Amino acid sequence: MALDLEDARRRYHFSFTREDHERLPFYSALMIALERDLVAQALLAGVRVEQRNPMLVLASLHLAALRGHPVLAPIYADARHGLITDHVAAADVVVGALNREPELVRSELHRSTQTNEPGRSAVFQAVIALIAQRGYPSINLVDVGTSAGINLHFDRFPVRAKDDGNPLTLICRDETPVDRSLRLPEVHSRVGIDPAPLDISATEDRLWLRACLWPEEPRRMDRLDAIIEQRPSWPATTVLRGTAAERLGEAIALGDPLSLTVVVNSYVVAYFTEADQASFFEDMAERCAGGNVAWISLESPFMVNWPTSSRSSEGAKTGATQVIVTLPGGSPSDWGWCHHHGLWTRLDVPEYSVSSVAS
């Protein structure tokens, strides 16, 4: 089948928000150069459709740099330290290397985009604290698409409006009031599901996690280092290898029946097949409606087949993430927006109508 280069070009074009372009001058220039380059278009166009994401190309190039590629390594090191003076020229050098050695990227395209972003835990904390307040002192957490399982430890990260020097701190600006002093529930069990889970203690997996980060955000790199160091002292987790369709029921069954089960998914559903998207949505809505399950979904509003997608709203126009929450006994409900890496929240929590369920 002929490659759809125009589709690939559009994917490069739309994958960064305006905020990303302003904040990341090297990656912005690189994304623009990749968008215009036929080799880069063909590489992306050849990826299986669920993973046809420019982030996979960016991560593959970054991986080559982290492995010491003679042309790429110095450029990415300079990007990390803010030392690039001509971002367009640097991006052109990277794309030149890609044209000479497309194998650098092609050989990694079997992988999945597996950025494991702890910043999203700032949003999980805010929402889970509000849910817990309704009479749920303990929860079983199920993270669908858990990658390295970092957000299974959502309650280990301090959340602050400003950097306090602790690399584990999630810096998050709450644009609407969020009571960060609310008590988080006790977490009875932490279960992740992923068809290709990453093991944070394995060198190769750590390298891929790092490659999925963006070199101009050294704080995210430092945070990953701190997580790697501290993870052995954090509570045990269970990770089930498989898709949501295959393992969700089992993951939920592992929880304590007397605790509320909270299922979360963040930047995962886009990688499901269309059929799996529809059945996951129906399954989750049904489980929540029927009982002791709540569901927090942080996904892009641009997924064509995702029932709650809201592409026309203000939040969607800025490339923000939709926060959809389903309370036990309730139905999926719009709780506002957040930054895709949890750098800000704009929550608009609807009135609860489930007090009888929670009591």
Ligand SMILES: C[S@@+](CC[C@H](N)C(=O)[O-])C[C@H]1O[C@@H](n2cnc3c(N)ncnc32)[C@H](O)[C@@H]1O
């Ligand atoms: C972009 S990462 C997001 C990881 C994490 N949820 C976060 O927010 O940091 C997407 C993850 O979803 C996983 N994934 C892809 N298809 C999946 C499926 N059908 N069921 C469950 N997880 C899936 C991938 O392996 C990958 O680790």
